[in-house]
Every structure is written in structure tokens, then in C-alpha cells.
Amino acid sequence: MSGPSTYEPKWAIERWLDARLPIVRFSADLMSFPTPRNLNYWWTFGGILAFCLAVQIVTGIVLAMHYDASAAGAFRSVEQHIMRDVNYGWLIRGLHATGASMFFLAVYIHILRGIYYGSFKAPREVLWLLGCVIYVLMMATAFMGYVLPWGQMSFWGAKVITNLLGAFPLVGKTITTLLWGGYSVDEPTLNRFFSLHYLLPFVIAAVVALHIWALHVPGNNNPTGVNVKAKTDTVAFHPYYTVKDGFAISVFLILFAVFVFYLPEALSKADNAIPANPLQTPPHIVPEWYLLPFYAILRAIPDKLMGVLALGGAVLMLFILPWLDRSKVRSMRYRPTARLYFFIWIVACLALGWCGSQEPQGQVIPGIAGPTLIDYDINSVTWLSRIAALYYFAYFFPITFFLGVWEKPLPVPDSIYTPVLPHPPTAAIAEKG
């Protein structure tokens, strides 16, 4: 796709290095990579994500310099030492905590872009799968990071989520004991989570490198979903998309700054400003906004194991999407019916997010053998989450699965160029002349 390298070392030192480690050639080839000329702003989110990852790693390393991973000292080291004593500690923590939300906002837009324009389809399945792995790693990293300030929500959130693993028959108990480092969430759990929370971003960075590699083999998809056919369909990545990505990152930074400087508490829970107390359960345990849809799916099912399986299944759907969608047309620009179902799916995800944020109104009255379906006092939120969860899954199967075969797509242009100009460039120039 990218063709032979056009890099020419100019100086003797460059030639010397190029013969031993062609790193300058590699970077030059990345910069001149032929990129479809019609990418819109939704394609800037990959660059925005790389920026977010860098922000999280840099701010995280500085935070770790001042953090105390002990049950007795963690809360104080964050709320008192970092927030009050450390120079600009409040800013570094603000960037890191808000940065996590901005990272998820960007990744959700990036994933939705991928689904809408069919970027997950052949030949980009591996690129998509690596993206899904990154997403799972991001969720794990964010969850463990949230435990570190050792506030009430940190502690009880960790307790609820790690307890879920105990639902698995045979191995469940062993896994939770191993994760906890004991028989409940305590200091060894905090130590483990700190260690893993420090490690995982670097694993994410490594998978991102594979993700970009897998992108550079087939090249970018584009809003038409039509393959690149001629050199005139592309422009060099630099300066065209470095400038566009740079501009998008700057605009994204404005939103980021609004939250960091004007709404620093908007995305956090007041309960987490209270030190962890294993003897007092907060009235309403909720995860961060970006995990709420999954939390709603979990709670929609009145059986622990089934709930956990549904939660895992919801993520699994993303992994298998390339094999569920059998449509020959990539972009939903030309698939009006698919587009409609896709927008309803986004509404279902938002509804699940809202349901996940609501207090459980129903009362659980456990029977002798644990709670069963009829033991639940089912309320409107539970019903809404069930309907939304059902649609969430139905969107993948049967909707996406059969729609690709049944629907009637609109005519697809022959090339990237035709929706912009009706003729290929040479003809267009000739006509003008």
C-alpha cells in the first residue's frame, strides 16, 4: 500500500545510521504515508487518543512519585499531600482524573466512527481486534486507577466488581482470593491494583503500536468506504493530516481545560472524598460514567453469573462484529436502514448508561437458594435496562447479521473522488482547461 520507501539520507551520519537502524527512514515513511484525501474530522480521534494516552502516562508517573499505596496512607497522600502540598499537584491530579474521562469520550467516538464507516470490515479485522483489546485494557486500567485514592467509592466499587468474579463456578473463589491477596478487599488488593495500574498503560501503548502497524498494512478506510484506487485518491499524512489532527487536538484541549479548571468535580462522586470505611456501605455504589452501560446490563439480570456473562457478552459482541456484519458495502453513508438501527443502538447505549446511574429501586428478597427472578420487585428502571440491553444484543444479532444480506444499499461511488467531483481528476482538469 505505502510502496517503496522514498527516503534519501542526505548526510553521512544519516547514511551510517540508516544502514544500522533505519529509524529515520521509518519515521519519514510514516510521515509520507498515503492517506485518503477525504477523511473527515471523525478520523482525528485516533490522534486525539494517542495524545490522551501520553497525557495519562506522563501525569500518572508524576502522581506515582507522591502516592502512598498503603491502606492507611493512600487517601491522605492523594487528598491532602498531592492536592495541597505538592506543587501543582492539584493540576496534575485534575489532568489525570479528567483525562481518564476525556480518553473514554474519545475512544467511544473512535469506536462509533469505526462502526458507522465499516472500518472493522475486511481487510481491517486485526486492526479492529487490537482496538477491542485496547478498549478492554482501558476499562481494567481505569477501574484499578479509581480504587487508588482509597475513598468510599474506590473501596466499595472494588468490592462490588471483584465480587462478581466469585460468581464463576469452581474457579471463582480462587480468582477473587488471588486478586484480593486475602479474603476481602484490603491493603494487598490496593498494592496489586497500584502495580497493575502502573503497568497496563505501557501494555496499552504496546498494543497501540501494533494497532498503528495493522493500520499501515491496508491503509485507512475513509467516509465512502470505497478502496483507494489511484494515487490521486490520497495525500501525504504530513503535512495534511498532522495539521488537521493538531487542530482537532487543540479544540479537544479546550473542552478538556473547561472540565479541569471550571468543573473539576463534575465527573467525580462526592462519596470518594470520604476515606474508605469497610464498615459502612455507601447508599448508592456507581462506577464512573464510561462503565455505566455495562453496569446496567449487569444489574438488569437477577442472577449474578448470568449478569456477569451478559456483561462479558456485551464486550464480546464488539470483538466478533467483523464476522457478524456480512454487508458488502462498508460505509453506512450508503446503508440507510443500517444507519437507522445504528442510531437506535446509540440511544439504547445512552439509555443503559442512564439506567446504570440510577439507584436500585427494587427490593431483593432472597429465597432460600438465593434470589430468583420472582424475588425481585421489578421497577421501571429495571425494565428500561432490560429492553435497552435486549436491543443492545439484538443490534449485533440478528439485526446486523441479517441486514447485510437483506437491505438495499444506495449506489456506491466508483472511487473516493467521485462524490467530490463527478470525474477523475485528470478529466476534471482537462474539462476545466
Ligand code: HEM
Ligand atoms: C488508546 C486507544 C487508541 C488509540 C491511541 C488509537 C489510535 C488510532 C489511530 C492513530 C488511528 C488512525 C487514525 C484514525 O483513523 O482515527 C486508528 C484507527 C483505527 N482504530 Fe484506533 N486507537 C485506539 C483505540 C481503538 C479502539 C478501542 C478501537 C475499536 C474497538 C479502534 C479501532 C480503530 C479502527 C477500526 C481504525 C481504522 C480507521 C479507519 O481507517 O477507518 N481503535 N486508531
